[in-house]
Amino acid sequence: MVSQLQAQDGVEGIGYPNSSGDLSSEMEVDAFRRLFPLRFFERHLSESIRPDGRPLGRARDTTLALGAVASANGSALVKIGLTTMLAAIKMEVMTPLKESPDEGCIAVEFHMPPICSPLVRPGRPAEVAPVVSKQFSGMIDLKDLSLVSGKAAWMAYLDIYCLDADGSLFDAALLSAVAAFSHLQIPVVSMNDEGRVIVVSEENDGGGDAVNKEKRKLRLCRTPISLTCILHKNYILADPTAEEESIMETLVTVVLDSSDQLVSLYKPGGPALAHTSSVQDCIALTRQRVKEVQTIFDETISGMEVD
Amino acid sequence: MAGKAGATPTTYTPSPKTQRKKPPIFKNDDVDWVRPDGRGFHQCRPAFFRTGAVNAAAGSAYAEFGNTKVIVSVFGPRESKKAMMYSDIGRLNCNVSYTTFATPIRGQGSDNKEFSSMLHKALEGAIMLETFPKTTVDVFALVLESGGSDLPVVISCASVALADAGIMMYDLVASVSVSCLGKNIVIDPVLEEESYQDGSLMITCMPSRYEVTQLTITGEWSTPKINEGMQLCLDACSKLANIMRSCLKEAASASDE
Amino acid sequence: MVGLSLGEKHFIQGGIAQDLRSDGRKRLTYRPIYVETGVIPQANGSARVRMGGTNVIATVKAELGRPSQLQPDKGKVSIHIDCSSTAEPVFEGRGHEELSTELSVSLQRSLLGGKSGSGAGIDLSSLVVVEGKICWDLYIDGLVVCSDGNLLDALGAAIKAALSNTGIPRVQVASSASGDEDQPEVDISDEEFLQFDTSGVPVIVTLTKVGKHYIADATAEEESQMSSAVSISVNRKGHICGLTKRGGAGLDPSIILDMISVAKHVSEKLMNKLDSEIAAAEASEDES
Numbered sequence: 001m002v003s004q005l006q007a008q009d010g011v012e013g014i015g016y017p018n019s020s021g022d023l024s025s026e027m028e029v030d031a032f033r034r035l036f037p038l039r040f041f042e043r044h045l046s047e048s049i050r051p052d053g054r055p056l057g058r059a060r061d062t063t064l065a066l067g068a069v070a071s072a073n074g075s076a077l078v079k080i081g082l083t084t085m086l087a088a089i090k091m092e093v094m095t096p097l098k099e100s101p102d103e104g105c106i107a108v109e110f111h112m113p114p115i116c117s118p119l120v121r122p123g124r125p126a127e128v129a130p131v132v133s134k135q136f137s138g139m140i141d142l143k144d145l146s147l148v149s150g151k152a153a154w155m156a157y158l159d160i161y162c163l164d165a166d167g168s169l170f171d172a173a174l175l176s177a178v179a180a181f182s183h184l185q186i187p188v189v190s191m192n193d194e195g196r197v198i199v200v201s202e203e204n205d206g207g208g209d210a211v212n213k214e215k216r217k218l219r220l221c222r223t224p225i226s227l228t229c230i231l232h233k234n235y236i237l238a239d240p241t242a243e244e245e246s247i248m249e250t251l252v253t254v255v256l257d258s259s260d261q262l263v264s265l266y267k268p269g270g271p272a273l274a275h276t277s278s279v280q281d282c283i284a285l286t287r288q289r290v291k292e293v294q295t296i297f298d299e300t301i302s303g304m305e306v307d
Numbered sequence: 308m309a310g311k312a313g314a315t316p317t318t319y320t321p322s323p324k325t326q327r328k329k330p331p332i333f334k335n336d337d338v339d340w341v342r343p344d345g346r347g348f349h350q351c352r353p354a355f356f357r358t359g360a361v362n363a364a365a366g367s368a369y370a371e372f373g374n375t376k377v378i379v380s381v382f383g384p385r386e387s388k389k390a391m392m393y394s395d396i397g398r399l400n401c402n403v404s405y406t407t408f409a410t411p412i413r414g415q416g417s418d419n420k421e422f423s424s425m426l427h428k429a430l431e432g433a434i435m436l437e438t439f440p441k442t443t444v445d446v447f448a449l450v451l452e453s454g455g456s457d458l459p460v461v462i463s464c465a466s467v468a469l470a471d472a473g474i475m476m477y478d479l480v481a482s483v484s485v486s487c488l489g490k491n492i493v494i495d496p497v498l499e500e501e502s503y504q505d506g507s508l509m510i511t512c513m514p515s516r517y518e519v520t521q522l523t524i525t526g527e528w529s530t531p532k533i534n535e536g537m538q539l540c541l542d543a544c545s546k547l548a549n550i551m552r553s554c555l556k557e558a559a560s561a562s563d564e
Numbered sequence: 565m566v567g568l569s570l571g572e573k574h575f576i577q578g579g580i581a582q583d584l585r586s587d588g589r590k591r592l593t594y595r596p597i598y599v600e601t602g603v604i605p606q607a608n609g610s611a612r613v614r615m616g617g618t619n620v621i622a623t624v625k626a627e628l629g630r631p632s633q634l635q636p637d638k639g640k641v642s643i644h645i646d647c648s649s650t651a652e653p654v655f656e657g658r659g660h661e662e663l664s665t666e667l668s669v670s671l672q673r674s675l676l677g678g679k680s681g682s683g684a685g686i687d688l689s690s691l692v693v694v695e696g697k698i699c700w701d702l703y704i705d706g707l708v709v710c711s712d713g714n715l716l717d718a719l720g721a722a723i724k725a726a727l728s729n730t731g732i733p734r735v736q737v738a739s740s741a742s743g744d745e746d747q748p749e750v751d752i753s754d755e756e757f758l759q760f761d762t763s764g765v766p767v768i769v770t771l772t773k774v775g776k777h778y779i780a781d782a783t784a785e786e787e788s789q790m791s792s793a794v795s796i797s798v799n800r801k802g803h804i805c806g807l808t809k810r811g812g813a814g815l816d817p818s819i820i821l822d823m824i825s826v827a828k829h830v831s832e833k834l835m836n837k838l839d840s841e842i843a844a845a846e847a848s849e850d851e852s
Contacts, residue, residue: 082362088408092318114447115380122402432812518814524807
């Protein structure tokens with residue numbers, strides 16, 4: 001068995017029977033994986049490797065593309081392994097609430113369209129959706145969204161769509177949201193005589209002075225970055241895939257900001273109980289992940305500036 | 308205005324031209340105008356297809372025609388819903404939805420029933436349903452960005468996704484629409500042209516079999532104009548099918564290696 | 565759903581091939597059409613149309629509304645079709661929803677023209693009272709009471725009859741100089757009614773393909789044997805105002821063009837027949 005497993009680790013695209021010679025042993029591995037998924041995984045874990053060839057603590061390759069949606073004011077496409085998230089922000093104008101005349105508003109929605117996973121059917125909302133939506137508040141100072149005190153403020157609609165669901169959805173959603181906010185370009189607007197806010201374009205001489213010339217970008221108070229880990233026996237697996245999440249059920253999600261301060265820690269039950277030491281291990285892994293993501297961010301943004 | 312403040316305040320998109328109406332892209336008797344993206348009247352937007360856009364699906368495709376961007380995933384054949392009666396032939400289930408940021412005004416029509424049923428009708432004639440009895444194939448489409456001619460793009464993309472999933476079909480289904488604007492017929496209209504159109508004609512067809520699976524016409528058309536419109540669409544469909552086919556071939560040869 | 569034995573299927577198909585259908589009609593002949601107008605008194609206009617066993621009712625309700633910002637010089641028309649659950653057992657519960665939506669969409673396509681409003685059977689600009697401020701909203705509702713095939717043609721005819729039965733109250737606009745934002749005040753007359761111009765409303769001809777041939781006005785039994793059907797709406801001028809295809813099977817483009825020219829021919833007769841029936845129905849309603 002071990003030799004078969006090792007043979008598989010080296011070969012990518014195991015699903016194609018004609019991709020490598022020995023068909024019978026491959027089928028056996030595949031059958032073993034489907035019939036005894038837990039044993040299949042534990043066998044790997046004891047060798048300190050995962051079926052996709054990763055060490056236990058490593059996250060999958062992450063890519064970031066800014067400005068993927070032309071019709072939005074800010075957008076980002078994030079891929080963590082195969083998990084794909086598309087986040088887009090549309091800015092609309094609202095009359096601020098009486099209690100907080102200098103504040104705008106952010107509305108976050110997380111969508112799981114039926115295209116992303118065989119488990120989602122149209123018309124039925126996905127279970128994870130509301131959990132994800134709650135996590136983004138406090139990232140931005142709502143006062144930055146004010147235009148004219150008491151009269152007009154920005155309402156930022158952030159919509160995150162999961163295009164391909166392969167585990168660690170929260171990490172990808174949070175990363176895409178942060179990236180979309182960092183890409184956000186707020187249009188220059190002015191207020192006309194009727195009290196409606198209009199966009200000031202270059203050829204348009206405009207009905208008044210721009211009210212937000214300096215505020216084209218939003219300042220993020222902090223950049224929260226998260227890492228989801230699976231706890232199974234005494235193993236900790238970072239950035240699980242959908243298959244791993246379905247087999248080993250105890251998840252811990254740690255959110256840290258760029259200066260390594262804890263934003264939130266989330267362990268929604270599960271059969272495995274966490275020791276303080278394993279929680280600390282999770283936090284250490286997240287700290288490492290924050291550095292990784294920061295480099296990816298920097299590379300993407302510097303790449304954008306070159307273009 | 309201030310009285311409206313509540314739990315969910317009403318919002319609006321600040322528009323650049325609130326007073327002045329945008330001049331129409333052409334005048335009524337004008338024959339010689341320029342399309343918003345500078346194309347010729349009978350010139351399609353460049354089409355781009357890629358298979359395997361969604362790994363969780365049995366087959367999927369991403370299509371991009373100018374600003375129109377869609378993803379279609381195919382799931383199955385899988386067990387039909389429990390409530391369904393026994394069926395000798397397979398079932399096809401289609402759903403088309405829009406992202407909230409797909410349209411210029413936020414959140415218009417997230418779930419499009421009309422398009423869903425049109426997609427179903429366009430595809431059912433091409434799929435060999437008898438090859439998967441008792442089961443259902445789900446075709447789900449998500450329009451990421453709407454840039455005009457959304458339904459034809461969804462249909463073409465869905466047929467590529469079906470092929471990617473290995474669902475047996477008689478032929479690829481390609482779809483193209485034309486808009487009637489004044490005296491001109493323009494092919495593959497963009498959103499702006501569609502909003503001014505006097506009429507539209509959409510064909511979905513199986514080019515190798517030279518069969519039309521779906522045809523819809525709106526607006527007033529004379530017979531010669533219908534002839535012209537149909538011919539334009541059919542020619543474009545066969546060209547589009549070639550692009551779709553080469554995308555599938557590329558994907559197949561890449562996975563062979 | 566119609567359950568047919570093999571023999572019955574052969575009989576229907578053979579009859580169509582020989583141009584003599586099971587009820588004695590030729591391939592392109594319609595069943596007799598009976599029109600009754602003013603069947604629903606509280607609506608602004610209504611009509612019942614019977615074609616063989618198919619029985620549908622259409623009503624028109626007019627309400628004052630506000631034109632949309634994109635088209636300030638046009639009124640609004642909405643078409644909604646409902647299928648009574650007594651019409652067919654499968655319509656019970658939510659079973660009719662799909663068919664209802666399909667019929668509504670096809671009728672909208674046939675009657676409302678392109679996005680710019682040109683080619684519409686119902687002239688939307690005639691519905692405007694004050695540009696950008698007040699217009700008439702027409703709510704057209706159709707009800708399938710009994711279904712024996714060819715619902716779309718019957719509904720199209722019923723809507724045409726209901727529209728010509730429709731009287732829209734004359735509206736007096738009170739001249740109010742108070743601000744642009746306010747809605748002007750109006751006075752709706754309950755005596756004077758304006759007749760609705762229905763000369764541009766098209767008729768819908770559905771050609772159903774059974775075997776190699778296509779037939780007009782198919783019954784439910786014949787529809788169960790169809791491979792595909794094309795519904796074409798044609799107006800007085802002989803122009804096509806909308807086209808919808810049903811049924812999965814593909815059609816050769818040349819056959820579609822052939823069907824269009826046949827439909828134009830059939831529509832002339834249907835239109836004349838319908839007009840005279842509507843006129844007769846209106847006359848008998850006035851008498852009673």
